[in-house]
Amino acid sequence: MRALPPLVTVQAFEAAARHESFAAAAEELHVSPATISQRVRSLETHLGVALFERHPRTVALTELGRAYLPAVRESLDDLAVATTGLFGPARREQLTVRTQVSYAATWLAPHVAEFQELHPGIDLRVVCAVWSEALDPGEVDVDIHQGRGPWAGVHSEVLHRDAAVAIQGPAAPPVTSVADLAARPRVQVLGFDDVWQRLLPPDAPPPRRALTVDTSLAALEVVAAGEACAVIPERFARTAVRAGRVVLALDRSWPTRQAHYLLRRHEDPRPSPRARAFLAWLDDLDARVPALATEE
Numbered sequence: 001m002r003a004l005p006p007l008v009t010v011q012a013f014e015a016a017a018r019h020e021s022f023a024a025a026a027e028e029l030h031v032s033p034a035t036i037s038q039r040v041r042s043l044e045t046h047l048g049v050a051l052f053e054r055h056p057r058t059v060a061l062t063e064l065g066r067a068y069l070p071a072v073r074e075s076l077d078d079l080a081v082a083t084t085g086l087f088g089p090a091r092r093e094q095l096t097v098r099t100q101v102s103y104a105a106t107w108l109a110p111h112v113a114e115f116q117e118l119h120p121g122i123d124l125r126v127v128c129a130v131w132s133e134a135l136d137p138g139e140v141d142v143d144i145h146q147g148r149g150p151w152a153g154v155h156s157e158v159l160h161r162d163a164a165v166a167i168q169g170p171a172a173p174p175v176t177s178v179a180d181l182a183a184r185p186r187v188q189v190l191g192f193d194d195v196w197q198r199l200l201p202p203d204a205p206p207p208r209r210a211l212t213v214d215t216s217l218a219a220l221e222v223v224a225a226g227e228a229c230a231v232i233p234e235r236f237a238r239t240a241v242r243a244g245r246v247v248l249a250l251d252r253s254w255p256t257r258q259a260h261y262l263l264r265r266h267e268d269p270r271p272s273p274r275a276r277a278f279l280a281w282l283d284d285l286d287a288r289v290p291a292l293a294t295e296e
Helices: 007-019 022-029 033-047 063-087 101-108 112-118 178-183 194-199 216-224 234-242 273-288
Strands: 052-054 059-061 093-099 122-128 142-147 154-168 186-189 210-213 229-233 254-265
Touching: 007 022, 007 033, 007 063, 022 033, 059 063, 063 273, 093 101, 093 273, 101 122, 101 142, 101 216, 101 234, 112 122, 112 273, 122 273, 142 154, 142 273, 154 194, 154 216, 154 234, 154 273, 186 216, 194 229, 194 254, 210 216, 216 229, 216 234, 229 234, 229 254
Parallel strands: 093 122, 093 142, 186 210, 186 229
Antiparallel strands: 052 059, 142 254, 154 229, 154 254
């Protein structure tokens, strides 16, 4: 059996480390400062090391305390998520995800019921486009943005790399080469049109007709309704292709300079347990849903 320290001592350590104060930790945990001090001492005795340097009005983590803290926080967060997921929360929690409409409609919407089934205690709110501008940054738990990054004033990390595929309507004549694609009526997506420039040879003829839209979702709907073709992120095409609403014009994908990023303000704390649960589900979803075509 593992010789783990009592949970109350670990909670006292985490709260004291976060507040850099035994008194503030005591107020949060509804005990006396002396109790916090006693519990931290008990943990230090159990581990055989000093976790804090004591000062008259504050405490500071030792080097070993700083090394121990991330694992403690992650373990407490995981315990909170598991307890909520299995036994139900005392109150429901809301998770606000801000993203672009194409990502929400083509990637989240077909799969989001699975997340809700796994986490019945979390009420999910997905906010896109103009409505997201009305949100206070502190209201956003998960902020997903497509682009080339990085952006000033925020920390960004890659969530998904974006490959591109060419799609067309099911009734459109077959395409056998990139040259065939060039001559078709074309739907271009603002901000994604550089893919066409790299995809087509310099001497490619202009399209018979061209329409420019500002979302991949709009491009997908135009293509599904007629004989035009479009190049959109492969991830956005998966559900529509597998449902037969559109088809791949060519059985391959192309790398792009864009990705989907997870954004966080530099002053924001680490993701909440509910946000971490959502991001873990996204990672798992990405691994389980296969790509449509091999990247070249």
